[in-house]
Structures are given as structure tokens and as C-alpha cells.
Amino acid sequence: xxxAFLQYLFSGLTSGAIYALAGLGFxxxxxxxxxxxxxxxxxxxxxxxxxxxxxAAGVPMPLAIVLALLISMxxxxxxxxxxxxxxxxxxxxxxxIITIGASIFLRGATQIILDKEFHSLPAFxxxxxxxxxxxxxxxxxxxxxxxxAVMIVGLWWFFNRTMFGKAMLATSHNRLAxxxxxxxxxxxxxxxxxxxxxxxxxxxxxxxxxxxxxxEAGIMLGLKGFSAAVLGGLGNxxxxxxxxxIVGIVEALASGYLSSAYKDAIAFVIILFVLFFMPNGLFGKxxxxxx
Amino acid sequence: xxxxxxxxxxxxxxxxxxxxxxQASAAEPIKIGAFLSATGPASFLGEPEKKTLEMxxxxxxxxxxxxxxxxxxVVYDDGGAGDKASTFAKRLIESxxxxxxxxxxxxxxxxxxxxxVERAGIPFISLAGGVNIVEPVKKWVFKTPHTDRMAAEKVxxxxxxxxxxxxxxxxxxxxxxxxxxxxxxLVVKNYGIEIVADEVYSPKDPDVTAxxxxxxxxxxxxxxxxxxxxxxxxxxxxxFKQLGMTVPxxxxxxxxxxxxxxxxxxxxxxxRLPAAGxxxxxxxxxxxxxxxxxxxxxxxxxxxxxSDVSTFAGHAYDGLQIFLAAAxxxxxxxxxxxxxxxxxxxxxxxxxxxxxxxxxxxxxxSLSAFHMVEIRKxxxxxxx
Numbered sequence: 119x120x121x122a123f124l125q126y127l128f129s130g131l132t133s134g135a136i137y138a139l140a141g142l143g144f145x146x147x148x149x150x151x152x153x154x155x156x157x158x159x160x161x162x163x164x165x166x167x168x169x170x171x172x173x174a175a176g177v178p179m180p181l182a183i184v185l186a187l188l189i190s191m192x193x194x195x196x197x198x199x200x201x202x203x204x205x206x207x208x209x210x211x212x213x214x215i216i217t218i219g220a221s222i223f224l225r226g227a228t229q230i231i232l233d234k235e236f237h238s239l240p241a242f243x244x245x246x247x248x249x250x251x252x253x254x255x256x257x258x259x260x261x262x263x264x265x266x267a268v269m270i271v272g273l274w275w276f277f278n279r280t281m282f283g284k285a286m287l288a289t290s291h292n293r294l295a296x297x298x299x300x301x302x303x304x305x306x307x308x309x310x311x312x313x314x315x316x317x318x319x320x321x322x323x324x325x326x327x328x329x330x331x332x333x334e335a336g337i338m339l340g341l342k343g344f345s346a347a348v349l350g351g352l353g354n355x356x357x358x359x360x361x362x363x364i365v366g367i368v369e370a371l372a373s374g375y376l377s378s379a380y381k382d383a384i385a386f387v388i389i390l391f392v393l394f395f396m397p398n399g400l401f402g403k404x405x406x407x408x409x
Numbered sequence: 410x411x412x413x414x415x416x417x418x419x420x421x422x423x424x425x426x427x428x429x430x431x432q433a434s435a436a437e438p439i440k441i442g443a444f445l446s447a448t449g450p451a452s453f454l455g456e457p458e459k460k461t462l463e464m465x466x467x468x469x470x471x472x473x474x475x476x477x478x479x480x481x482x483v484v485y486d487d488g489g490a491g492d493k494a495s496t497f498a499k500r501l502i503e504s505x506x507x508x509x510x511x512x513x514x515x516x517x518x519x520x521x522x523x524x525x526v527e528r529a530g531i532p533f534i535s536l537a538g539g540v541n542i543v544e545p546v547k548k549w550v551f552k553t554p555h556t557d558r559m560a561a562e563k564v565x566x567x568x569x570x571x572x573x574x575x576x577x578x579x580x581x582x583x584x585x586x587x588x589x590x591x592x593x594x595l596v597v598k599n600y601g602i603e604i605v606a607d608e609v610y611s612p613k614d615p616d617v618t619a620x621x622x623x624x625x626x627x628x629x630x631x632x633x634x635x636x637x638x639x640x641x642x643x644x645x646x647x648x649f650k651q652l653g654m655t656v657p658x659x660x661x662x663x664x665x666x667x668x669x670x671x672x673x674x675x676x677x678x679x680x681r682l683p684a685a686g687x688x689x690x691x692x693x694x695x696x697x698x699x700x701x702x703x704x705x706x707x708x709x710x711x712x713x714x715x716s717d718v719s720t721f722a723g724h725a726y727d728g729l730q731i732f733l734a735a736a737x738x739x740x741x742x743x744x745x746x747x748x749x750x751x752x753x754x755x756x757x758x759x760x761x762x763x764x765x766x767x768x769x770x771x772x773x774x775s776l777s778a779f780h781m782v783e784i785r786k787x788x789x790x791x792x793x
Contacts, residue, residue: 122626132616234456238674254653330644370616373608374619378623381611
């Protein structure tokens with residue numbers, strides 16, 4: 119009985135860590151610009167697709183991964199430069215709609231430039247399951263946990279210990295004031311897109327051996343990542359991680375103990391329930407509006 | 410003055426059109442209309458179908474056409490959306506004035522076009538699997554692929570032969586998997602098999618070990634049957650191996666492509682599934698009437714596109730051949746006559762199997778069209 123529970127937990131942690139990685143990217147861009155970037159799932163997809171295509175073409179895996187990350191960052195920068203920046207005076211809702219358009223464009227472009235097939239990457243450290251008290255876990259899931267943890271620490275360091283990170287935070291708190299004290303607001307927005315594209319692509323690379331990828335893979339990851347980010351409190355990196363793990367574990371326990379047919383519904387009901395009592399998510403700052 | 414010029418131009422264009430029409434009527438091409446899901450979630454069906462139709466129409470035109478007439482193919486991409494499919498079907502019938510409709514890569518897009526087709530009265534050959542396309546029989550609607558019910562029957566038949574009586578079903582909670590699940594439930598009793606665990610997963614779930622653990626802990630499960638396509642079955646297969654489950658794993662014909670073996674890797678070893686002869690042409694018995702057909706088709710397709718042939722490409726090939734044979738027998742493309750001749754198709758050897766249609770069977774395939782194959786060392790091995 120305990121072994122079964124542990125297996126459900128592992129299953130939930132595996133999915134949850136994937137959702138968490140996706141949620142993290144939403145949190146970063148929201149932090150820097152109050153924009154919810156609905157093309158975040160596409161960054162994950164591009165990371166996965168680019169690395170899988172390069173590996174299939176014979177490029178050694180480490181090099182393929184680095185190239186895939188650079189490609190995704192370039193796409194993120196291009197997205198900001200050509201779609202977001204020209205609309206910088208538009209309100210946030212307009213920019214959000216632009217990101218939805220961009221996500222459809224990126225999906226279509228990938229479909230034409232690469233292909234429509236499913237792709238996979240070899241697991242980083244083999245495919246031998248690790249047994250823990252009767253339950254099993256794939257080594258790749260550990261990679262996903264580790265990468266998520268490294269990202270959280272890295273982001274904490276970036277936002278609290280580097281000048282540029284602090285400038286980004288300042289811009290998110292008060293754009294005008296930040297500009298007045300000499301922060302290059304334009305550069306900050308550009309960097310935030312590059313950073314979240316990088317985060318998305320890293321996520322895409324580590325989850326591809328588990329979930330596979332194709333040009334549409336970003337839709338589901340984006341949706342689940344967004345739920346994770348909202349549940350954890352938009353703009354809070356740690357919150358997105360915890361939100362993702364909660365969504366994943368609830369889904370796994372629901373399909374284990376209740377019914378697999380309703381697991382998605384159960385996860386969404388819990389999110390709605392939390393948001394009903396805590397509209398800013400579990401770890402979100404309470405928003406105050408000056409009247 | 411300007412008006413005069415305009416009128417003059419119009420008159421000239423009209424005269425030109427009339428002249429052209431007069432010329433064309435000598436050997437007007439046979440118009441084949443197709444709406445396929447060449448992009449979108451079902452593109453793995455629509456794309457090979459489109460390529461196949463284009464390749465064979467071009468090939469036949471080079472060889473001088475059919476009945477002394479060239480073929481003209483009009484293809485639209487419905488992206489897998491039913492509303493687009495019905496719009497394109499309408500356009501093909503009303504403005505392109507095609508002689509036959511091929512397509513509907515999915516059951517959804519096919520069913521969206523059926524009411525239009527029935528009203529317009531035009532032969533329609535669907536390339537989708539759902540059993541409800543031809544059941545109940547619709548006057549103008551035919552189909553070439555095997556149904557999901559046949560796949561389920563083939564699998565249950567194989568289980569029965571092996572003395573398996575209690576199984577677990579795990580299916581995708583959408584489209585193909587859902588329909589397969591319902592058909593399985595319908596026919597499973599005929600084989601004396603009981604489904605003791607019935608689990609589902611969403612098409613894009615990253616992990617299904619929770620569902621499989623539940624199955625593993627259900628007492629008496631002798632085999633697991635997975636119904637789905639895309640990456641889902643590959644994830645099921647990998648998780649199945651991860652949990653160290655040892656009962657036989659069956660998949661549906663939805664995974665009968667090399668992509669599945671590539672994605673699932675070593676975990677696919679020993680998986681059994683029903684598949685058309687097209688995936689194992691070399692292993693068919695020399696006496697098998699299908700052998701020359703599928704061998705030739707596989708060779709031509711793979712030479713033209715440098716990619717592995719899929720059974721879906723075969724469905725389009727069969728559809729085109731069945732129509733052309735019927736038109737040749739009818740001696741014209743008169744819609745009513747062609748329809749009657751399609752219904753009389755008998756003993757046509759296609760990539761999907763032996764096709765013999767009747768007034769009550771607009772698909773014409775029997776269970777023998779499927780072979781059981783097992784995956785060994787990353788390849789299909791015939792194992793009837």
C-alpha cells in the first residue's frame with residue numbers, strides 16, 4: 119500500500135517538476151513587465167525540438183543543448199524586439215494578446231522549418247529505474263528536480279545579488295522611477311525575454327527524454343505552467359515551483375485513488391478553490407491599488 | 410469611353426472562356442477532390458495521404474491518364490478542424506465541381522462532411538478509422554481504413570488464443586483512444602474476456618505511472634491493452650517498463666509506425682499489436698495476394714519521399730485505386746454509376762487488405778486484413 123502511494127507521489131513529482139519549470143518562465147517575465155507571456159510554452163518546445171533535431175543530425179549532445187539554448191534565446195530576443203517593443207505604449211492586455219499571436223506563429227514556423235514528427239532525446243544518465251521501497255523513479259526525473267532547484271538558486275542570486283537583476287526588479291516595481299534613476303528600461307525588458315526563453319529552453323531540454331516533444335508540445339506545458347504560476351502567485355519564482363509540484367501531485371493522487379478520468383478536473387477545481395480564498399495565489403504579494 | 414473599354418474587355422474574356430471550355434470538353438480531366446488534415450494535430454495522417462495522392466495522380470498522368478483523360482487533383486488542408494472540412498467539402502462539390510471526394514483524415518472531419526455529401530450525391534471515400542462512418546450505411550459514403558473495432562477484435566482474439574481472460578484497458582481520453590475504448594467495451598464479451606481495470610490518460614500527460622500502478626495492483630490482470638496514438642502510447646510503454654510490469658502489453662494499430670519504436674526505445678520490446686500487411690511486406694507469405702501490392706507501394710513511396718511508409722499513406726492509395734477502378738468499370742464519371750460500381754468492388758487487393766464491398770458493407774475489409782505483429786529488436790516481426 120505504501121509502495122503504491124510512493125509511486126503516485128513519484129509520478130506526481132515527475133509531472134509536477136515539469137510544470138514547475140514551465141511556470142518559472144511565466145514568473146520571470148511577469149516580474150519584469152507585468153506581462154503574461156503566453157509564448158512561454160513555445161520556448162520550452164523550441165528548446166526541446168532544436169536539441170532533438172541537432173542530436174538527430176549527429177551533433178554531440180552537449181553542443182546540441184548549448185546551441186538549442188542559444189537558438190531559443192535568439193527567438194526570445196527577436197520576439198521582444200519585433201513584437202513586444204513596437205507595442206510598448208500599448209497596455210498590458212494588448213501585449214498579452216500579442217504573445218498569444220506570437221505563440222501561434224512560433225508553432226507554425228517550427229512545423230515548417232523543422233517537422234511535425236515527435237522527437238525524443240536520450241536520457242542523460244541511462245534508463246535504469248531507481249527503486250525506492252517498492253516504487254520506481256527514472257533518473258531523468260532527478261535531473262528535472264535538480265535543474266529546477268539550480269534555477270531557483272540561480273534566479274535568487276541574480277535578482278538579489280547582481281546589479282542588473284536588481285534593476286529588473288526595480289523596473290517591475292516602478293518603471294518611471296527606475297528610468298529616472300538611470301535603469302535602461304528597454305534593456306531590462308529585452309533581457310527578461312532572453313532570460314525566460316533560456317529558462318524555457320533548459321526546461322524543454324531536460325523534459326524531452328520523458329515527455330517527448332513536437333511542435334505542439336508547448337500548448338500543454340504552457341497551460342500547466344501557467345496554472346502552476348497562478349497557483350503559486352504570479353511573479354514569485356519559488357511559488358511557481360511549489361504550484362507546479364502541487365498540480366502534479368494532485369493529478370497523480372487523484373488518478374491513483376479516485377479516477378484517472380477526472381484528474382485534470384480535480385486539479386483545476388483545487389486551483390479555483392485556492393484562488394477563491396487567496397486571489398493572489400499561495401505566495402503572491404497582496405496587490406494594492408491607489409484609488 | 411471607359412465603359413466601352415470595360416465592356417470590350419469583358420466580352421473578350423467571355424469569348425476566351427467559351428473558347429477554352431470548347432477546347433477542354435474534348436478530354437476534360439477527371440477531377441478528384443480531397444480535404445485532408447495536412448497540418449494540425451492529425452498531420453501525421455493527412456500529410457502522407459496528401460503526398461500519396463499527389464504522387465500517384467502525377468504518375469498516372471505521365472502514363473497518359475485514365476480512360477484517355479488526365480486526372481486533376483484539388484487538395485485542401487482542413488487542419489483537422491471539422492468546420493473547415495465541411496467548408497472545403499462544399500467548395501469542392503459546388504465550385505470545383507469534382508467527380509469524387511477523397512478524405513477526411515479523421516473521423517471528425519469525415520463526419521462533418523457526410524451530410525453535405527449525402528445531399529449533393531457524390532461518391533465519397535473516407536480515409537478515417539471510426540466505425541460510425543459506414544455504420545449505419547450511408548448511400549454515398551465509403552471508407553478504406555480498418556476500424557478501431559476490428560483492431561480490438563484482433564487483439565482480443567489473440568489474447569483468447571493465449572488463454573488470457575482478465576485484462577486491464579488503458580486508453581487515451583480523447584478522439585481515437587476514446588472511440589477505441591468504447592468499441593473494445595462493446596466487443597470484449599464476445600471473446601470471454603473481462604476488463605478488470607479501466608484507466609484513461611490525457612493525450613499530453615507527461616507520466617502515466619499512477620494509472621499503471623493502479624493496474625499493477627489490481628489482482629488477476631493477465632495483460633494490458635493500450636488504445637491511443639501520438640506520444641501517449643510511447644509514454645505508457647516506457648512507464649510500463651519502468652514499473653517492471655511483466656504481463657504482455659498490447660497496443661492498437663494507432664502505433665503501427667516506426668516513430669513509436671523510435672520513441673519508446675528498448676521498452677517497446679515484446680509489445681504486440683494488430684497491423685496491416687504494409688508494415689511487414691517482406692515477412693508476408695509468398696502466397697499472400699497482398700505481398701506484391703504492399704511491396705511495390707512501400708518501394709515507390711519510400712523512393713519518392715525518403716521516409717518510412719505508413720499505413721495512412723496506404724489508405725489514400727487504396728481510396729484512389731478503388732475510385733479509378735470503379736470509374737473504369739462504369740466507363741464514365743457519372744456520379745450515380747460510379748457509386749454503384751464502388752459498392753460492387755470485389756476482391757480488390759489493397760495495402761489495407763482484401764476489399765469486397767456490398768450494399769451493407771461500405772468498407773469491405775475482414776479481420777484477416779490485420780496481422781498480429783510483435784516488436785523484436787526494434788523491428789516488426791509477424792506473429793499471427
